[in-house]
Amino acid sequence: MAAELVEAKNMVMSFRVSDLQMLLGFVGRSKSGLKHELVTRALQLVQFDCSPEVFKKIKELYETRYAKKSSEAAQPQPQQHRSPEALSIHSAYERGSTVARTSISTPNIDYPALYGKYLNGLGRLPPKVVKPEVRLVKLPFYTTLDELLKPTELVPQNNEKLQESPCIFALTPRQVELIRNSRELQPGVKSVQVVLRICYTDTSAPQEDQYPPNIAVKVNHSYCSVPGYYPSNKPGVEPKRPCRPINLTHLMYLSAATNRITVTWGNYGKSYSVGLYLVRQMTSAELLQRLKTIGIKHPELCKALVKEKLRLDPDSEIATTGVRVSLICPLVKMRLSVPCRAETCAHLQCFDAVFYLQMNEKKPTWMCPVCDKPAPYDQLIIDGLLSKILTECEDADEIEYLVDGSWCPIRAEKERSCSPQCPILVLGSSDVNGLLPAPNGNGENGKATADVVDLTLDSSSSEEEEEEDEEEDDDDDGPQPKRRCSYEKGLVSAC
Numbered sequence: 001m002a003a004e005l006v007e008a009k010n011m012v013m014s015f016r017v018s019d020l021q022m023l024l025g026f027v028g029r030s031k032s033g034l035k036h037e038l039v040t041r042a043l044q045l046v047q048f049d050c051s052p053e054v055f056k057k058i059k060e061l062y063e064t065r066y067a068k069k070s071s072e073a074a075q076p077q078p079q080q081h082r083s084p085e086a087l088s089i090h091s092a093y094e095r096g097s098t099v100a101r102t103s104i105s106t107p108n109i110d111y112p113a114l115y116g117k118y119l120n121g122l123g124r125l126p127p128k129v130v131k132p133e134v135r136l137v138k139l140p141f142y143t144t145l146d147e148l149l150k151p152t153e154l155v156p157q158n159n160e161k162l163q164e165s166p167c168i169f170a171l172t173p174r175q176v177e178l179i180r181n182s183r184e185l186q187p188g189v190k191s192v193q194v195v196l197r198i199c200y201t202d203t204s205a206p207q208e209d210q211y212p213p214n215i216a217v218k219v220n221h222s223y224c225s226v227p228g229y230y231p232s233n234k235p236g237v238e239p240k241r242p243c244r245p246i247n248l249t250h251l252m253y254l255s256a257a258t259n260r261i262t263v264t265w266g267n268y269g270k271s272y273s274v275g276l277y278l279v280r281q282m283t284s285a286e287l288l289q290r291l292k293t294i295g296i297k298h299p300e301l302c303k304a305l306v307k308e309k310l311r312l313d314p315d316s317e318i319a320t321t322g323v324r325v326s327l328i329c330p331l332v333k334m335r336l337s338v339p340c341r342a343e344t345c346a347h348l349q350c351f352d353a354v355f356y357l358q359m360n361e362k363k364p365t366w367m368c369p370v371c372d373k374p375a376p377y378d379q380l381i382i383d384g385l386l387s388k389i390l391t392e393c394e395d396a397d398e399i400e401y402l403v404d405g406s407w408c409p410i411r412a413e414k415e416r417s418c419s420p421q422c423p424i425l426v427l428g429s430s431d432v433n434g435l436l437p438a439p440n441g442n443g444e445n446g447k448a449t450a451d452v453v454d455l456t457l458d459s460s461s462s463e464e465e466e467e468e469d470e471e472e473d474d475d476d477d478g479p480q481p482k483r484r485c486s487y488e489k490g491l492v493s494a495c
Contacts, residue, residue, distance in 0.1 A: 008046045008055055011062040013039065019061050026057050029170075029256065040168055041258065048148065049172050132203035134273045140287060140377035141361060142245060142279040146175060148194065149276035153201050154212070156267045162214060163267045167276070170258045175278055179254060182280070191281050194252060195245035196261065201271035209243040213266035219251035220260055242363065245279070284357040287377065288338070291353060295340070295381050302385035303405040309348060310403045322400045323348060324410060327390060330369045331355045335397070339386040342368055342375035348401065350383050 015023070020038040021031040027049075029041055045054065134151035138144075148169055156163045171179075171194075182192035196217060199207035217224040224246060229239040252259050263274055310320055329336050329352040339350035349370045360366055360377075368375035389399060389407060396409035 004055060005046060005050060008050060008058050009043060011058050012042045012046060015039075015042070015061065015065070019065055023054075023057060023061060027054060030258075037168075041170070044169055048146070134199065134201055134203055134275075135206045136197055136199055136275065137206040137208050138378075139245070139364075141282045141364075142195070142277075143282060144277050144279050145178065145192070146278040147275070148278060149274070151197075151199065151201075151273040151275040154263065154265055154272045154274060161267055163265055165263045165265070165274070167261045167263070167274070168258050169261075169276065170256060171252070171254070173256070176254050176256075178278070179249060185281060185283070188250060189247070190249055193247050193249045193279055193281060195247055195277055195279050196263075197245050197275050197277065198243070198263075198272055201273045209245065210272070211241060211243050212270070212272045213268055214264065215266075216264040217246055217248070218262040218264070219248050220253065222251050224248055224251055244364075245277075284354075284361040287357050288353060291340070291357075291377075291380060291382060292338070296387075297381045297384050299384040299388055302383050306348065306385070306401045307403070307405045310401065320403075322402050324398055324400050325349055325386070327386075327393070327397050327399065329355060331359065336386070336390060339383045339390065340380050341370070341383065342373075342379045343381050344379055345371055345373065345375065347371055350386055353380065353382065356380075 012020075012023070017035050017038060020035070020042050023042055024031050024038065024045070027045060029045065031038070033041075046058070134153075136151065148171075149167060152167075154163070154165045179190055179192045179194070182190045185191050197209055198212065198215070199210050211226070215226055217226060226246060227242050227244055229241045232239045248261065261276075265272065306323075310323060325348050327336055328334065330349070331351055332355050334352070336350060336352050338353040340353040340356070341347070341350045345368055347370055351369050356369070356375075357377075366374060366376045393399060393409050396411050398410040399407045400410055401407050
């Protein structure tokens with residue numbers, strides 16, 4: 001199929017205006033415009049909607065156009081001693097500079113030589129050297145329906161810092177119907193969308209969305225809104241911009257008319273690529289339902305994992321007899337409803353899938369809240385064993401897994417009362433210091449009818465107090481030294 005596409009593109013590149021108009025009229029596309037616009041329209045037709053009938057029509061136009069010259073090129077010319085291949089190459093050059101005059105070309109392809117080999121009856125163009133392509137990471141909340149434009153590098157046209165890169169494309173009738181018939185996620189926002197994705201030009205691995213500096217996107221005659229920066233509360237930290245697919249649907253012509261997209265970007269040394277996709281945007285509820293359908297791990301498999309975690313390690317001096325797992329979600333501090341974790345996580349602790357998906361719908365990070373490691377959607381599993389435990393254990397917030405795979409609830413102890421339970425030692429009479437009069441039997445303030453004794457003090461401390469009292473009595477006439485106390489005068493807590 002790829003070889004046929006290359007063959008069709010090469011034949012289209014050699015067409016005259018009349019041939020291009022016949023081809024576009026055959027599929028019901030607009031035939032008006034300059035030659036480079038017709039070529040662009042025809043190449044898009046080949047790239048995105050090349051049915052067997054279209055390919056047959058292209059081949060028919062090509063053979064009709066060059067049948068006469070190919071027969072002339074096949075006749076030998078002894079006086080010049082040219083080989084058939086040289087004659088076909090020569091005839092391709094004589095066909096004029098139609099290839100050179102087109103504004104769109106495929107790099108590193110010798111068109112005259114290719115046409116010559118095709119005319120000599122090989123029937124297939126030589127295989128093109130396949131270069132590695134830029135790939136974008138798959139986004140859980142977007143399902144790709146069609147690829148309208150493969151990731152294409154933004155090439156600066158001059159030395160200016162601010163560059164503009166245009167792109168022209170048209171939607172097929174099927175794509176237009178998909179958009180129009182899709183449901184609305186919110187007023188004015190369809191679930192089927194045409195989105196623009198931008199990333200670094202790096203073929204080593206799938207790339208995440210990354211905007212260039214000073215980005216602006218213009219669709220037809222209107223500018224499209226681009227996600228802004230998150231405000232930063234930390235001093236000295238630059239605000240970050242969430243790089244997401246840019247929805248262009250509401251500014252496009254939902255018809256057979258061509259749409260023009262212009263990307264303005266800052267040229268500061270790094271290379272970027274852009275791609276256009278027809279996608280269906282998903283909600284967190286839809287992803288949760290899909291996870292419940294295909295992502296539940298059987299309780300027996302989870303039990304085997306618990307045994308594996310608690311298996312005795314002969315090289316370890318410490319034997320683990322159990323591991324505690326909380327039934328409270330670390331994200332929202334509420335009881336788990338759909339316990340899940342990433343398959344790549346080493347812990348048994350789970351978080352709630354409902355809140356995890358909702359948070360990533362608003363701000364996608366896909367990081368595990370337990371171990372702070374990547375937990376992408378395609379790695380999430382629902383713990384079947386813990387789901388079963390949640391239905392059986394409703395009066396505990398924590399459980400403990402045992403070495404045999406069984407479990408037991410951990411119930412919190414009752415909180416102790418915060419009221420003081422210790423006796424109070426009163427120094428001196430209440431009528432002298434007036435700080436804390438001792439209560440009488442009727443619960444009213446008055447004179448103390450009984451001594452208050454601190455039973456927590458030992459005999460040595462009481463003897464020391466008696467000695468101090470005797471010394472004070474002996475020195476009543478002399479000056480009293482100041483005594484430092486860490487408590488209020490006349491009141492000591494025995495706690």
